[in-house]
Amino acid sequence: MNTIIKTLFVLITFSTxxxxxxKVVIEDLHFLNNTNxxxxxxxxxxxxxxxxxILQT
Numbered sequence: 001m002n003t004i005i006k007t008l009f010v011l012i013t014f015s016t017x018x019x020x021x022x023k024v025v026i027e028d029l030h031f032l033n034n035t036n037x038x039x040x041x042x043x044x045x046x047x048x049x050x051x052x053x054i055l056q057t
Contacts, residue, residue: 038056040053040054040056041053041054041056042054
């Protein structure tokens, strides 16, 4: 039983290492650059306990 567990561990380890991921480059994140968004951001100021709003255009 112990040998089976060790064998499965080795197989899983090597299978995950053999499927290495590609590096992320800045061009991959270009779709996140949405400059058309208009709205407001609201956050809680923890020192005063009040909500603050920032207009975003």
